Amino acid sequence: MPRISEKGKLMPASPIRKLVPYAEEAKKRGTHVIHLNIGQPDIKTPAVALDAVRNHAIEVLAYSMTEGSETYRKKISDYYAKNQIQVEAQDIIVTTGGSEALSFAMGTIMDSEDEIIIPEPFYANYNGFATASGVKVVPIVSSIENNFGLPPISDFEKLISPKTKAILICNPGNPTGYLYSKAEIQQLAGLAKKHNLFLIADEVYREFAYDGREHYSILQEPGLEEYAIMVDSVSKRYSMCGARIGCLVSKNKEVIQTALKFAQARLSPPTFAQIASEAALETPQSYFDAVITEYVERRNILVSELQKIEGVKVAVPQGAFYCVAELPISNSDDFAQWLLEKFEMDGATVMVAPAAGFYATPRLGKNQIRIAYVLEKEELVKAVRILGAALQAYNE
Template identity: 80%
Template sequence: MPSISTKGLSMPESPIRKLVPFAEDAKKRGIHVIHLNIGQPDIKTPKIALDAVKNNTLEVLAYSRTEGSETYREKIAAYYKKNSIIVTAQDIIVTTGGSEALSFAMGSIADPQDEIIIPEPFYANYNGFATAAGVTVVPVVSKIENNFALPPIEEFEKLITPRTKAILICNPGNPTGYLYSKEEIKKLAAIVKKHDLFLVADEVYREFTYDGKEHYSILQEEGLEDNAIVIDSVSKRYSMCGARIGCLVSKNKAVVKTAMKFAQARLSPPTYAQIASEAALETPASYFTDVIDEYVERRNILIAELEQVEGVVVAKPQGAFYCIAALPIKDADHFAKWLLEDFNVDGKTVMVAPAAGFYATEGLGKNQIRIAYVLDKEELIRAVKILKEALAVYKG
């Protein structure tokens, strides 16, 4: 029998999606599953984006330009300018989601066996992108006890080797919801300049910041033009996960030129989705005000409810729409399956994402889960009550 590649065998499973068969079986048994496991917002996509697709007059659904349409990239640059980020359309490559932008970035800056330092826990698919590129993820641990703040810069310094090519952050963070401060970004900027590294920032949750805090982009940091690469996406900003449109942004011309070669190999980003995404840029500011207000209420309710559950420790997110909770259990994977297979309250159960899959260090996060608060407030309260009852009877 022909053999599967070593790379294919080493590709990690998604900690978010691997429990789907258990959830589907529960639904077939008539159980209502409350999904806390995936960051699919329930917020409506802006009507202006949907109408742009419905009302277009295209007669041929043709290829777009490899780097994305010029008008769209010009409008993206204008969007960034409104956010105090000065770039041009030539600094932008439109990609098939932020995922492709991350793959292009890794392929452009690192060779097989090169290393990228990432604070953990981190978005689980970074492991997958790194495996596909043959890149080694080197984790630096952030801790729930201090809300997953940036680890001491000395911890990064200890991990830098001749094979280190970049530091990668997600800001605000998935799965932690942590928002890096301007001071923390400046510390990272100093270390990448000192060691001649890239700083890659996944900024797809830029709009989602709370408690009066503001997002500070690595592209706003002066003197970082050669080091900074931003990954962005419309998925969460406009509740358009299915559009699969993102972009890679850098003022480093060599990076953009190299990423363009990867982009040419996949021809072009999807045309209809670009039409929708371009129109979405005209979304009124009131849309975001309402969305942020809703997420703040959801966060506050979720955290307050979790803090009332005995033995649960939860970090308070300052951005995005996720939080990490440590539970009084040993194995969150087993607990998550048990919730779907063996437990319900009045025909309802919850699906959570075990957090171990968001760590690269073996053994970390085993008792933690990630919760996405993308459901209405009543459903979140109901979900935490089910978790509380489940923890009271779970034997592990």
């Protein structure tokens, strides 16, 4: 019998999606499953984006440019300018989601067995992208005790080896909701320049910054032009996860020219999705103001309700729409599966994402879960009350 690759065996299963079969079985039993496990916003996609596709005049659905349409890239650069990020259309490659942008970034700057340092917990698919590229993830632990803030720079320096090529951050963070300050970005910038490393920032949640805080991009930092690679996406910003449009942005010309070769190998990003994404750039600020207000209210309710449960510790998110909660249990994978297989309250249960899959260090996060607060407030309250009752039953 032919054998699959070692790389294939090493590819990690998604901690977010691996429980889906259990959720589907629960639904077949008639149990209402409240999804706290996936970052699919329930906010409506801007009508201007959907209308642009409905009203198109395309007669031949042709390939687009490999790097994305020029008009779209120019409008993206205008959008960034409004956010104090000065880049040109030629600094941008449109990708099939932020995921492809990250894969292009790793392929562009890293060879097999090279190392990338990532503060953990981190977006679980970083492990998958690294495995697919033959890259070694070197994790550096951030702690719930300080809200998952940036670890000391001295801890980063201890991990740098001749194989280290880059540092990767998610800002604001998935799964933590942590928003790096300008001072923290400057510390990372100094480290990148000192050790001649690339600094990659996944900034797909840029708009989601709370409590008067402002997002500071690595592309705003002077002197970082040759080191900075930014990954972006329309998925969360405009509630357009299904569009699968993102981009890779860098002022390093060699990075863009090399990434373009990877882009050419997959031909082009999808045309209709680019049309929708280009139109979405016309979304008025009032849309974002309303969305931010809604997410802050959801966050406040979620954190408040979680803090009422004995033994639960929760990090307070400063951005994005996720939080990590530490539970009075030893194995959140087992608990998450048990919730779907064995527990319900008033005909409902909850689906959470076990946090161990967001760590690269074995055994870390085993008593933590990630919660996505992308549901209406009443449903969030109900979900946390079910969670509280479930913890009591599980521990008994």
